[in-house]
Amino acid sequence: MKLFLLPAAALALSACQMSVTDEPLPNNPEALIGRTLVHEDGNLTINPDGTLGGDIEGTWEIRNNQWCRTITKPERFADSKCLDVRVTGNNAQITRDTGASFTLPLK
Numbered sequence: 001m002k003l004f005l006l007p008a009a010a011l012a013l014s015a016c017q018m019s020v021t022d023e024p025l026p027n028n029p030e031a032l033i034g035r036t037l038v039h040e041d042g043n044l045t046i047n048p049d050g051t052l053g054g055d056i057e058g059t060w061e062i063r064n065n066q067w068c069r070t071i072t073k074p075e076r077f078a079d080s081k082c083l084d085v086r087v088t089g090n091n092a093q094i095t096r097d098t099g100a101s102f103t104l105p106l107k
Contacts, residue, residue, distance in 0.1 A: 029067035031087035038105045041077070
C-alpha cells in the first residue's frame with residue numbers, strides 16, 4: 001500500500017507544479033508605486049504622486065491595468081509608453097507592446 005501512495009503523491013505534486021508555472025503572472029503595476037527600478041542607464045523612482053524621480057524625470061499613471069509613463073528627461077529617453085508590468089518580490093518583468101520583455105531589479 002505504501003509503495004502505491006508515494007508515486008501517486010509525486011504525480012499529484014508534479015501536476016500542481018505544472019499548472020502554477022504554465023499560467024502567466026497577472027499584471028500588477030500598482031506594486032511599482034513607491035519603488036525604484038534599477039537600470040544601467042539610471043534609476044527610476046515611481047513616486048506615489050504620479051511623478052517619476054531619480055535619474056529619469058516624467059509622469060506615470062495606471063491605465064487599463066498597464067503602467068503608462070511619459071519620460072521628459074533626459075531627452076534621449078523622452079517618450080510615452082504603456083507597458084505590462086508583473087512585480088514579483090524585488091523584480092519587475094516589463095513587457096513592451098512589441099512583446100519583448102525584460103526584468104529589472106527593484107529597491
